Amino acid sequence: MHSSPENRVRSDAGRPDLDARVFESVLDMLPSEANPTPLVRLQRLVPPGSTLYAKLEWMNPFGSVKDRAAWEMLRDLEERGQLGEAKPGRGVVEPTSGNTGLSLAALASMRGYGMRAVVPSKVPDEKKALLRLAGAEVDVTTDALCPLPGSEDGAIGLARTYARAQGDKYVMPNQYENQANARAHERTTGPEIWRQTAGRVTHVFTALGTVGTATGLARYLRKQNPDVKIIAVQPSPGHDVPGLRNVSELSVSKLFDPSLISEILEIPHELAYTRAAELFRREGLRAGPSSGLIFEGARRVAERDGVGLGVMIFCDDVFKYVSSMRKHLPELGKFNVEGE
Amino acid sequence: MAYANPDVLVSAAWVLEHLKDPKVRIIEVDVDPKQYHAGHIPGAIGLDWTKDLQDPVQRDIPTKEHLETLLGSRGVSHEHTIVLYGDASNWFAAYGFWLLKLYGHKDVRLLDGGRSKWLATESLPMTNEVPSYPPTTYKAQALDLTYRARVVEALEASQKAKAAGAQLVDVRSPDEFSGKVIAPPGMTETAQRAGHIPGAVSVPWGSAVNQDGTFKSADELRQIYVEGKGLKAETPTVAYCRIGERSSHTWFVLKYLLGFKNVKNYDGSWTEYGSMIGVPIERDVR
Numbered sequence: 001m002h003s004s005p006e007n008r009v010r011s012d013a014g015r016p017d018l019d020a021r022v023f024e025s026v027l028d029m030l031p032s033e034a035n036p037t038p039l040v041r042l043q044r045l046v047p048p049g050s051t052l053y054a055k056l057e058w059m060n061p062f063g064s065v066k067d068r069a070a071w072e073m074l075r076d077l078e079e080r081g082q083l084g085e086a087k088p089g090r091g092v093v094e095p096t097s098g099n100t101g102l103s104l105a106a107l108a109s110m111r112g113y114g115m116r117a118v119v120p121s122k123v124p125d126e127k128k129a130l131l132r133l134a135g136a137e138v139d140v141t142t143d144a145l146c147p148l149p150g151s152e153d154g155a156i157g158l159a160r161t162y163a164r165a166q167g168d169k170y171v172m173p174n175q176y177e178n179q180a181n182a183r184a185h186e187r188t189t190g191p192e193i194w195r196q197t198a199g200r201v202t203h204v205f206t207a208l209g210t211v212g213t214a215t216g217l218a219r220y221l222r223k224q225n226p227d228v229k230i231i232a233v234q235p236s237p238g239h240d241v242p243g244l245r246n247v248s249e250l251s252v253s254k255l256f257d258p259s260l261i262s263e264i265l266e267i268p269h270e271l272a273y274t275r276a277a278e279l280f281r282r283e284g285l286r287a288g289p290s291s292g293l294i295f296e297g298a299r300r301v302a303e304r305d306g307v308g309l310g311v312m313i314f315c316d317d318v319f320k321y322v323s324s325m326r327k328h329l330p331e332l333g334k335f336n337v338e339g340e
Numbered sequence: 341m342a343y344a345n346p347d348v349l350v351s352a353a354w355v356l357e358h359l360k361d362p363k364v365r366i367i368e369v370d371v372d373p374k375q376y377h378a379g380h381i382p383g384a385i386g387l388d389w390t391k392d393l394q395d396p397v398q399r400d401i402p403t404k405e406h407l408e409t410l411l412g413s414r415g416v417s418h419e420h421t422i423v424l425y426g427d428a429s430n431w432f433a434a435y436g437f438w439l440l441k442l443y444g445h446k447d448v449r450l451l452d453g454g455r456s457k458w459l460a461t462e463s464l465p466m467t468n469e470v471p472s473y474p475p476t477t478y479k480a481q482a483l484d485l486t487y488r489a490r491v492v493e494a495l496e497a498s499q500k501a502k503a504a505g506a507q508l509v510d511v512r513s514p515d516e517f518s519g520k521v522i523a524p525p526g527m528t529e530t531a532q533r534a535g536h537i538p539g540a541v542s543v544p545w546g547s548a549v550n551q552d553g554t555f556k557s558a559d560e561l562r563q564i565y566v567e568g569k570g571l572k573a574e575t576p577t578v579a580y581c582r583i584g585e586r587s588s589h590t591w592f593v594l595k596y597l598l599g600f601k602n603v604k605n606y607d608g609s610w611t612e613y614g615s616m617i618g619v620p621i622e623r624d625v626r
Contacts, residue, residue, distance in 0.1 A: 122525070122526060142371055154428075157459060162379065164462075165378060166468050
């Protein structure tokens with residue numbers, strides 16, 4: 001681990017030229033009200049009379065909405081003296097198999113810290129390799145055999161163990177309990193949407209995982225306009241949509257505040273995949289499965305109530321999910337050398 | 341109602357008090373040995389079930405000599421009070437307990453709740469320092485098979501179960517019991533056929549524990565195993581699972597917490613039984 005100040009990429013290395021999109025450091029690309037991720041209006045798949053915009057979180061420097069929480073959690077640890085000069089040689093450990101790990105690994109590395117990701121063995125090798133590619137050390141834990149309902153899995157236990165037993169080397173941001181996760185969205189995602197829609201936003205559609213996104217942006221937007229509807233979309237139970245949780249699984253998150261959510265829609269999880277494919281083919285939006293699910297939720301509300309100006313948080317793109325997409329849409333994976 | 345043998349369970353507070361007690365050795369045995377290396381209770385010795393607690397060549401428990409050399413080299417003597425704990429609510433800790441009892445170790449106990457309970461209490465100390473104790477001479481007793489069932493006894497129990505002369509407890513998940521899966525996904529130890537031993541009662545191991553990994557109260561356990569499943573303390577009982585560790589856990593519950601008179605752990609379990617030619621199998625899923 002290498003947290004000397006001269007090794008650290010700063011986030012204010014120079015004033016970015018946002019018009020010309022010139023940045024002195026990749027950290028300057030991190031989103032803010034002044035530098036929001038794009039909103040793109042859907043042209044073909046929207047029920048008549050409604051307006052839906054997708055917020056393209058895959059345009060973040062490390063490819064997903066999780067850059068926001070990861071950055072806020074790292075900065076928070078630095079500000080509280082838990083990382084950085086006050087704790088030389090200390091890095092982060094997090095149980096994560098997905099986007100948070102990737103964002104944390106890349107951002108920690110920019111700031112000169114090590115990162116250890118603890119990943120359950122069922123996670124595809126591609127993702128483990130991606131984490132290593134981004135500079136993380138990866139520990140793979142055995143998946144629980146007939147686990148106890150509600151019990152912590154091996155990955156959470158192992159990550160906690162590192163933080164407890166080797167506190168000189170590791171601190172655990174813990175995205176499921178860390179208020180900085182929600183604060184990231186209160187500070188950036190909420191204000192961005194408000195500015196980008198000139199305050200005309202009526203609905204925001206988002207998924208529930210750590211619940212940081214929903215809680216944070218709702219806190220900000222509700223203050224601007226208490227009538228903004230925050231609609232959470234979740235997959236049906238028994239789903240395999242990466243990164244999302246069904247409400248029955250939400251007890252792991254300490255960031256869930258039901259009073260901020262107007263409605264929770266449950267969508268058959270298979271639609272995550274079919275809608276993602278449609279978004280790519282019909283709208284040119286290379287949306288991942290969780291975005292497919294969110295779109296289906298927004299589409300249903302548009303059909304039912306009409307949506308004045310809806311914003312859908314599209315968490316990440318489909319490139320990391322080719323094997324999941326092939327599993328659910330078998331036609332993607334059939335190739336015949338001799339031609340069909 | 342209290343546990344039949346309350347002394348075999350210790351709390352985290354007890355362990356904290358005895359961290360430096362020279363008469364006590366704390367031993368961690370995990371499903372995933374990485375857990376110990378990342379951090380453990382200060383002074384705890386780590387044993388790896390894949391290497392330390394089975395015979396390195398044939399499929400069997402370790403020999404007396406193997407166990408004596410292992411424990412002696414780690415500074416454990418037969419006079420020590422051994423406290424075992426581990427991940428997954430003490431699965432392999434319970435297996436270690438069973439193994440030590442086969443070799444006659446007098447005072448073995450389990451830390452109630454295992455490693456997750458310790459981990460959940462922020463104020464309890466943890467370290468990744470591996471302790472080193474002066475070597476001892478560990479003298480194991482001759483192998484006592486009172487608590488171990490071999491396949492012949494499993495077959496016998498299956499026969500006798502028809503007339504309620506024995507009871508078989510299958511502690512695997514419902515999908516393994518019904519024959520929907522041979523083993524949980526991703527497991528390397530598996531069998532040729534799916535299903536269960538005829539006459540077995542399905543009581544998944546997790547029925548015995550609370551969400552924090554501690555054992556349920558004696559009354560709750562009695563409710564589940566005796567009243568709920570109709571198991572009788574006087575009837576000879578064989579517990580089995582897939583490779584013998586989850587059934588060690590249930591063996592411990594039935595014998596020490598509920599006071600069943602005659603309980604054996606069938607460590608060959610489904611990976612042995614489900615691979616044998618010509619033995620009867622019941623399967624609910626076709």
